[in-house]
Amino acid sequence: MASHSYAAGGAVQPAEHAHPGVRKYVFVGVVLCILTAAEVAAYAIDSLASILFPILLVLSTAKFLLVVLYYMHLKFDHRLFSGVFLLPFSLALFLVLSMLAVFKVVAYM
Amino acid sequence: MNHTAVAATHEETSTGLSNFKLGFWTFIGSETLFFGALISVYMVYQGRSVTGPYPSNVFDIELTTLSTFVLLMSSLAMVLALAMVQKGSRKGSLFWLLATAVMGMIFLGFQAYEFTHFVHNGLKLDTNLFGSTFYLLTGFHGAHVTVGVLWLLALWVQALRGQLGQGDALRVEVAGLYWHFVDIVWIIIFTFVYLLD
Numbered sequence: 001m002a003s004h005s006y007a008a009g010g011a012v013q014p015a016e017h018a019h020p021g022v023r024k025y026v027f028v029g030v031v032l033c034i035l036t037a038a039e040v041a042a043y044a045i046d047s048l049a050s051i052l053f054p055i056l057l058v059l060s061t062a063k064f065l066l067v068v069l070y071y072m073h074l075k076f077d078h079r080l081f082s083g084v085f086l087l088p089f090s091l092a093l094f095l096v097l098s099m100l101a102v103f104k105v106v107a108y109m
Numbered sequence: 110m111n112h113t114a115v116a117a118t119h120e121e122t123s124t125g126l127s128n129f130k131l132g133f134w135t136f137i138g139s140e141t142l143f144f145g146a147l148i149s150v151y152m153v154y155q156g157r158s159v160t161g162p163y164p165s166n167v168f169d170i171e172l173t174t175l176s177t178f179v180l181l182m183s184s185l186a187m188v189l190a191l192a193m194v195q196k197g198s199r200k201g202s203l204f205w206l207l208a209t210a211v212m213g214m215i216f217l218g219f220q221a222y223e224f225t226h227f228v229h230n231g232l233k234l235d236t237n238l239f240g241s242t243f244y245l246l247t248g249f250h251g252a253h254v255t256v257g258v259l260w261l262l263a264l265w266v267q268a269l270r271g272q273l274g275q276g277d278a279l280r281v282e283v284a285g286l287y288w289h290f291v292d293i294v295w296i297i298i299f300t301f302v303y304l305l306d
Contacts, residue, residue, distance in 0.1 A: 022192050029185035036181060036299075040174050043304045053305060060300035064293050071188050071289045073282075078126055081134050088138035092145025099149040 019076050028070045035063050133283045137290050140253075144294050147249060151242040151302060158237035164306035167227050176219035177299045180254075183212035184292045187261075187285045194268075197275045202268045206281075209288065210261040213254055220251045243302070250298060253291050260284050 020028075042048050042055045069075040074082045122128050186209040193201030224244070232240045264284055267273045273281070 019192075019195075022189060025185060025188045025192065029182065032181045032184075033178065036174065036177055039300065039304060040170065043170065056300050056304055060296055063296045067184060067289050067293050067296070071184055071292075072286055080124060080126060080131065084131065084134040085138050085141070089141045092141045095142070095145045096149040096152065099153050103153040 019073050020070055024070065028066050032063055032066060035059050035066075127279060129279065130283055130286075133286055137286060140290060144246075144249075144297075147242075147246045148297065148301065151246050154238040154242050155306075158239045160237050162227075162230050162232045162236070162239075164239060164243075164302075167230050167232055168303055168306060169223070169226070170303060172219065172223065173299065173303050176216050176223075177295065179212050179219070180216045180292055180295050183209050183216070184289050186212060187288045191278065191281050191285050194273060194281045195275060195278045199268065199271070202273060202281075203265065206261055206265040206268060210258050210265060213258040213261065213288075217251060217254055217258070220247065220254075246302065247298065250291070250294055253294070257284075257288050257291050260287065 039056055039059045042052060042059070048055060068085075074085065124131065186205050190202055190205035190209055193205055227240075232243075234240055234244050261284060264273060264281060267277075
């Protein structure tokens with residue numbers, strides 16, 4: 001069911017789509033468990049140590065996106081919600097990368 | 110049905126979207142910056158402690174994997190609670206809201222056990238850079254989980270009293286947004302703090 005949204009005068013906003021049903025929610029939950037198990041397996045396998053960072057980056061990004069898109073409904077809700085979240089999220093990401101660049105890379109040059 | 114909720118649901122807005130939900134997304138946006146700062150501080154000081162204990166001395170990945178699994182499943186329970194409220198199923202709403210809150214409490218129990226274990230191993234807030242940044246980051250996350258659990262229990266009590274009907278789905282959806290945000294923060298912490306130590 002789409003979330004309630006009414007324009008002035010009571011017209012329903014057409015930009016939102018129906019939220020997923022129980023089956024899809026459970027499917028996403030199972031995928032999240034599998035991805036977490038894959039993360040721990042990659043961590044435990046010594047031969048993957050050299051490529052552990054990219055593996056974990058991909059797996060955790062996938063988990064992040066699944067929760068944000070399906071459980072937080074950004075895939076189905078109005079784009080304005082995505083914008084309101086993505087702008088500060090991009091700033092936070094920029095903050096983390098800048099801090100790492102300054103203190104981890106530049107500091108050792 | 111709650112009259113305030115009905116008024117909020119049917120309000121006329123210039124965007125055509127619920128101000129409550131839009132405002133809450135803005136709050137979540139500010140929270141990403143808050144946790145972004147804490148995560149960056151942890152990562153900047155990672156590996157710079159001059160005295161132990163170090164992460165490899167105290168982390169118990171099996172235990173943290175279990176608590177991560179519980180938190181992920183609580184997110185699933187949360188969306189199922191929302192689906193039940195939207196369907197108008199009182200029994201389903203009660204069950205899944207309580208299940209979400211209980212899983213949140215189990216996660217907090219794991220965290221309390223972990224902190225106690227770390228302190229017994231000599232890692233306190235002022236022991237070294239790792240201790241300071243680790244407790245700051247995971248402590249604030251735990252505080253957010255605690256707020257989420259209290260919020261969920263409040264919704265559960267309202268559902269128990271018959272004050273949480275289909276018309277109140279937006280309030281449950283917004284509580285869910287907060288809960289899922291806490292979950293995605295943990296997804297990042299689990300990967301970058303625990304697995305990439």
